[in-house]
Amino acid sequence: MVTGKDLLNLGLPAGKWFKEALEHINTHALAGDDLLAYLDTVKPAPIIPLLAAPVPFHENIRADTAVEQANIDFVKQSMQLLMRTPTVVAGAIMPDACPAGPLGTIPVGGIVVTRNAIHPGMHSADICCSVLLTNLGRVDPKSVLDTAQQLTHFGPGGRPAERQFALPAEIEAEFQDNPFLNSTRSLKFAREHLGTQGDGNHFLYVGISRNTGDTVMVTHHGSRGPGAALYTQGMKVAERYRQAISPETAPANAWIPSESEEGRHYWAALQTIRKWTKQNHLCLHDAVVAQLGAAVQQRYWNEHNFVFRDGDLFYHAKGATPLDSKFLPDITGPRIIPLNMAQPILIVEGSTTDNNLGFAPHGAGRNLSRTRHKYSKLGQTKEELFAEETQGIDARFFFNRIDISELPSAYKDAEEVKRQITSFRLATIIDEILPYGCIMAGDWEQDAPWRKKKLAKEAARLAAQDSQADCSALPEA
Incomplete structure (x- = not known):
């Protein structure tokens, strides 16, 4: 025996x-x-140790201020740790690079290339965050923004039943056929969240092409509930593999072997989420076009929070715009790089170089977290900041609550990002969409039930303190 x-x-x-x-x-x-x-x-696979030294990565970024230097230093430290992950073969950071978590986490504006491995933590919960552009010709930009405001949906949750868009049968069938997507919860999200934009830095922007004078609409958002649900499942599977084959790897950098059964299903699920997210943009654009009775002159899109494949190599782009056509099977135009609500959206083209790995920046990035930015503006009211920073544009918040963490000063200097795109030969700017106006979610949490409950509790506590103080001040009988 x-x-x-x-x-x-x-x-x-x-x-x-x-x-x-x-x-x-x-x-x-x-x-x-x-x-x-x-x-x-x-028998279990042998334990895979961390690499003895980090794989070198390309630094397409420079600092002009002490604050930005501190930001870059943190990003570099994170990349140094991350690049010891056993699957990693190459990496780069872009001019919009900024931290996206604790040390060792892929930064925004980071590209990490791995062999035979998909790392869910490197595309993040907002899978396939992306931008879609529709050229509407010589349509009045205000009418576009007004119409879009009636039709779009920002904030938490999905659309009510009477305002939902139809989920295409092909996409629904793919959800049902994939073990990562076929839950009741994921399918519910897929139906209810179609045509929604979420919150944070997601936007609906209307502007004018510098080259043609045409009115252009651009939306920015990701895969909402379906993507977040896939990310959660992917991280759980990756963690099981990490514990079994590479326990030294940081949990945020766990991976799913691409040739495993789970890996094949996860890769297929990512492609389905990509289709759903593109449809999420399209249904909003088509609704606006139909209501305006406009004619679409041109349309193209690209994602920037995704994993792209080239043979056995997987390019994890956390906030980086793909340039190389091999990454985009349905490419129909140049690439889109938004900066902030008061600055032009850049339209770029480019090719793969040694230092860009086939990618460009995805935006302007941040030097300060949302919270630190808010503290930096103490002494000015939200209304004062909004008036100062949105002068000359029609900036709107869906919930009529100003979110100062999304005003232009919350982001890196747009002109400097443009200069670095050129100096590092990351892409060529071929057009700019000059801002007319935009819609963002705004500070919807200000009216969230949990916040109201917290404020009410705090008010009651202060009232009780005041009551006790009043009582203690009464003269003794």
Whole structure:
């Protein structure tokens, strides 16, 4: 009878797998070569250590201020840690690079190339965050913005039943056929969140082409609930692999082997989420076009929070715009790089170089977190800041609540980002969409039930304190 001690003597790592393996071995009386052949099929994969030294990465960024230098230093430290992940073969950071989590996490504006591995933490929860551009010709930009405001949806949750867009049957079938997507919850999200834009830095922008004078609409948002649900599942699967084959790897950098069954299903799920997200943009644009009775002159899109494949290499672009046509099977135009609500959206083209790995920046990025930016503006009211920073444009917040963390000063200097795009030969700017106006979610959480409850609780506490103070101040009888 073969025992656990016998397996240990063969140099095999102890684990839960022993029980099932021993039952099979003793039931079938395996011995000698037959025993070894069986063990080769069930024993755990060998532990994969971190790389002895970080893989070098390209730095397409420079600092002009102390604040930006501190930001870049943190980004570089994160990349140094991340680039020791065993699957990594190349990397780069863009001029919009900024931290997206603790040290060792892929930064915004980061590209990390891995071999035979998909890292869910490197595309983040906002899978396939992307931009779609529709050229509407010589249409009045105010009418476009007014119409879009009636039709779009920002904030949490999905659309009410009477305002939902139809989920295409092809996309629904792909959800149902994929184990990562076929839950009741994911399908519910896929139907209800179609035609929604979320919050944060997502926007609907209307502007004028510098080259043609045409009115252009651009939307920026990702995969909403369906993408977030896929990310959560992907991280769980990746964590199981991490614990089994590379426990030294940071949890944020766990991966799913691309050739495993889970890897194949996850890759297919990413492509379905890509289709859903593109449709999420299209239904909004088509609704605006239909209501205006306009004619579409041109339309194109690109994502910037995604994983792109080239053979056995997986390019994880966390906030980086793909340039190389091999990454975009449905490419129909140049690429889109927004900066901030008061600055032009850049229209660029380019090719793969040694330092850009086939990517350009995705925007302007931040030097300060949202919270730190808000603290930096103490002494000025939201209304004063809004009036100062949106002068000359029709800037709107969907919930009529100003979010100062999305005003232009919250982002890096747009002109400097443009200069660095040119100086690092990251892309060529071929047009600019000059701003007329935009819509963003705004500070919807100001009216969120949880915040109201918290404020009410705090008000009650202060009232009780005041009451006690009043009582203590009364003269004794």
